[in-house]
Amino acid sequence: MPEITGAEQNRLPDALTPLKLPSDRELVMRVMPMPADANGNGDIFGGWIMAQVDLAGSVLPARIAKGRITTVAVNQFVFKQPVSIGDLLSFYAKVERIGRTSVTVHVEVYAERNPADLHVVKVTEANLTYVAIDPDGKPRLIPKL
DSSP: OOOOOHHHHHHSOGGGSOOOOOSSSEEEEEEOOOGGGBOTTSBBOHHHHHHHHHHHHTHHHHHHHTSOEEEEEEEEEEEOSOOBTTOEEEEEEEEEEEOSSEEEEEEEEEEEEOGGGOEEEEEEEEEEEEEEBOTTSOBOOOOOO
16 A cells, blocks of 8 residues: 555545554553444444443553552543454553542554454544542552652
8 A cells, every 4th residue: 555645644534544553552451352242233332342441441540550440530432433243452541641649541442353454443542530549449649650
């Protein structure tokens, strides 16, 4: 495929734009949805994808908080394309903000489709906020880096 310039890429529909996996984010999880995760049309349930994003999103905040965390907000969640049985989903996360007790992360989900003629598409992205908690479930300060 010939190289596509930025101006040309802006004119292409998302489905035709070749994607590269992000290099400025950390791969935190990979999973392949199974038939039990799909609806009658063969599309993966949005709730299943949301649960996987929550798990993937918690990886970096748990490291930063050095202990127990909990999800306190899903600030944004966008389904860009449907996910199908057999797609290999890769979850990439980037820390957006570290507060006194909370960490906000941005998660992007890419699907690798058709291994014989590999096609990669961004299917979901979300912003989530997690809070560090103590054994009693109360917010606690995040250790200084």
